[in-house]
Amino acid sequence: MNNLALKELLYKMADDQLILGHRNSEWTGFGPLLEEDIAFSSMAQDKVGQSLALYTLLQTLGESDPDTIAFTRNASRFHNCILVELPNQEYDFSLIRHFLFDTAEALRFEALTNSAYEPLAQLARKIRGELRYHTLHANTWMKQLGSATEESITRLQKSLEAAFPYALGIFETSPYEAELIDQKIFAGEAALKEKWLARIESVIHQTQLQLPDWKTLTPVYGGREGKHSEHLQPLLDEMSEVFRIDPTAEW
Amino acid sequence: MYGGGNTFEGIKTDSLSQEDPVKLAAFEARIARGEKIEPTDWMPQLYRKQLIRMIEQHAHSEIIGALPEGTWITRAPGFKRKMALMAKVQDEVGHAQLLYSAAETLGKSREQMIDDLINGKSKYSNVFNYPTFTWADCCFISWLVDAGAIVNQLANAKGSYGPYCRALERICAEESFHLKYGHHCVIYLASGTAKQRQMFQEALNRWWPPMMHFFGPSDKISAHTEVLMRWKVKMGTNDEMRNQFLDMYVPKIWELGFTIPDPNLKKNTETGKWEYTEPDWEEFKRVINGNGPCNKERLEVRRVAEARGRWVREALKSPKAAYVTPLA
Numbered sequence A: 001m002n003n004l005a006l007k008e009l010l011y012k013m014a015d016d017q018l019i020l021g022h023r024n025s026e027w028t029g030f031g032p033l034l035e036e037d038i039a040f041s042s043m044a045q046d047k048v049g050q051s052l053a054l055y056t057l058l059q060t061l062g063e064s065d066p067d068t069i070a071f072t073r074n075a076s077r078f079h080n081c082i083l084v085e086l087p088n089q090e091y092d093f094s095l096i097r098h099f100l101f102d103t104a105e106a107l108r109f110e111a112l113t114n115s116a117y118e119p120l121a122q123l124a125r126k127i128r129g130e131l132r133y134h135t136l137h138a139n140t141w142m143k144q145l146g147s148a149t150e151e152s153i154t155r156l157q158k159s160l161e162a163a164f165p166y167a168l169g170i171f172e173t174s175p176y177e178a179e180l181i182d183q184k185i186f187a188g189e190a191a192l193k194e195k196w197l198a199r200i201e202s203v204i205h206q207t208q209l210q211l212p213d214w215k216t217l218t219p220v221y222g223g224r225e226g227k228h229s230e231h232l233q234p235l236l237d238e239m240s241e242v243f244r245i246d247p248t249a250e251w
Numbered sequence B: 001m002y003g004g005g006n007t008f009e010g011i012k013t014d015s016l017s018q019e020d021p022v023k024l025a026a027f028e029a030r031i032a033r034g035e036k037i038e039p040t041d042w043m044p045q046l047y048r049k050q051l052i053r054m055i056e057q058h059a060h061s062e063i064i065g066a067l068p069e070g071t072w073i074t075r076a077p078g079f080k081r082k083m084a085l086m087a088k089v090q091d092e093v094g095h096a097q098l099l100y101s102a103a104e105t106l107g108k109s110r111e112q113m114i115d116d117l118i119n120g121k122s123k124y125s126n127v128f129n130y131p132t133f134t135w136a137d138c139c140f141i142s143w144l145v146d147a148g149a150i151v152n153q154l155a156n157a158k159g160s161y162g163p164y165c166r167a168l169e170r171i172c173a174e175e176s177f178h179l180k181y182g183h184h185c186v187i188y189l190a191s192g193t194a195k196q197r198q199m200f201q202e203a204l205n206r207w208w209p210p211m212m213h214f215f216g217p218s219d220k221i222s223a224h225t226e227v228l229m230r231w232k233v234k235m236g237t238n239d240e241m242r243n244q245f246l247d248m249y250v251p252k253i254w255e256l257g258f259t260i261p262d263p264n265l266k267k268n269t270e271t272g273k274w275e276y277t278e279p280d281w282e283e284f285k286r287v288i289n290g291n292g293p294c295n296k297e298r299l300e301v302r303r304v305a306e307a308r309g310r311w312v313r314e315a316l317k318s319p320k321a322a323y324v325t326p327l328a
């Protein structure tokens, strides 16, 4: 098994979960209703927990401990897609991102339940239930707000269009695609993207929203190789503010 | 969390003379027997009014209380703390939700309560009008403000209004985890580097006066609330609650080697009561009337969140609404 390929896969997944978990947690105390504060916090806890599980797998492959990995790297060493690092903005953007990302995330882990890398397959099976709740939550809200009032429909449509090029960036391929597919570790980004489009489309069709013409859009790539927007480094600085006071201290 | 009996004002009992004396006597007898009053039971207007006021204040304290700690979620050092703090603050928001529901059983809607919070008509615990400058301030809240809240809440859980008592039972179970988490954080600071110890000592110095205020004005100067005690709305005097807190936590703070910034603080071995420098009650009044260091900021956050979320709540009124909450 190619460890570099495997590590690359684990890093990008772990970083996605950590960064979006962090963003979701920023809704605590600010949600449009208490129930959504609580929902976004639950999803944040799940995502940060999943990132921890993935960093722990990386540790078994010879990387540093999860706290060091998560709290001391600079942005250029993070492999998350740019979609997850964008600021929360209004609730419509956060919801659209949650829908677009979590649909991909659920499909990715679903595919990984059959991974030849057994520890990852086990983890994927273990968190299946959590992920199902996230997509159920996203789909319910999309259907609700995507066909409710003129304002809610207009807002969601605008955010859908703004987020879509970034969402296509989830599927930026790695230099190791062929090996991962060959060794049956992961079915690959192209296959995932195809399934994702079908899922997204089927939910959008149950709303009054229009799916953007994705073939004409330029995907926003770069995140997977450490080229990020201006939003990631400040997020990381904030995240590590206390940790960096003394990285050798126990908190 | 919760800042209990501190915001009762003088009670005007005039309205009681308009209540049916037979029903009133039966109501008081039920409470004296330890029965719980349920939403559809007869109750005096004054009882209803005071309970709404108290439960509503408690709910507001939970949702406002989520803010000073909430700002540390994104900065918590390490996975263990980050995940625990997220869960803790989420619990606090959940407490608000439970308490708003309990208050709604008395006839005031959540929207109305939140409006009254935002327009300054109803109060919340004073302690959340102080800033959390460092991680250690956040740890102080998780441990000691929650500890104070538990003292109040355990007492209130023995009160007379059924829905409030049941909400409090659930809340207290979660609060005991918060307390454990907070204590754990402080133990790590206490047994850590010199810098960490200093961080907590400084937080303790900042938070001690608001912590003493937390239980409300001393019995010598606070409003008379005998009728509320008789009706088991208020379950103990402010000084009793404060004394209980000092008794349980001062030894623990000392045990960790920290200094409490009050040279007069000591337990009188004869009376069994704690003695301390009288807190500055003028400062307390200033803060509760809206002029504390963070009052404006806290309410502004709430106001902005409500305004930004309005379109979502409007959209939910559409008939197809079906709400799904992810499992916590």
Ligand SMILES: [Fe+2]
Binding pocket: B001, B092, B146, B174, B175, B178
């Ligand atoms: Fe608490």
Ligand SMILES: [Fe+2]
Binding pocket: B001, B002, B062, B091, B092, B095, B171, B175
């Ligand atoms: Fe609470």
Ligand SMILES: [Fe+2]
Binding pocket: A042, B087, B090, B328
């Ligand atoms: Fe939870």
